[in-house]
Amino acid sequence: MENILLFVFILTLLEFVELFVQQSPTLYGVMQKLYVWYEKSIFLFFLVHPTLYFVFFVILSTQVLNGYMLSILVIKIFDLFYKMELMKKIFIQEDISTDLDAMLSLKIPSWFFLMGVSLYPPLLFYALIG
Secondary structure, eight states: OHHHHHHHHHHHHHHHHHHHHHOOSBHHHHHHHHHHHHHHOHHHHHHTOHHHHHHHHHHHHHOOOOHHHHHHHHHHHHHHHHHHHHHIIIIISOOOOHHHHHHHTSBOOGGGGGHHHHHHHHHHHHHHHO
């Protein structure tokens, strides 16, 4: 049980790290921050998403791969590659539709960035106790 709580605690801390790296008032600001890492090296871009690697570590160390764990993986991988496609569209191709431009300039509420902290640790807990 203490390993489960340790894993959940570490994931929570890593989620806060991602929160502080990506936090910005607009989605465009988030993409700009991430593109700085992507521009330096794609490996640095992947390194600013430590929770994905931690989830892989937890899967390998506990041998647990159930529905909760798969949902964490699917959401995290989809999020990562969606960000990459969005950066490619915005900064490399520079092909932004008016709808996308409007979406990028919308204000992001501060609680939005806490969604990862409130979603992934409970999912990990349920995955490990199930």
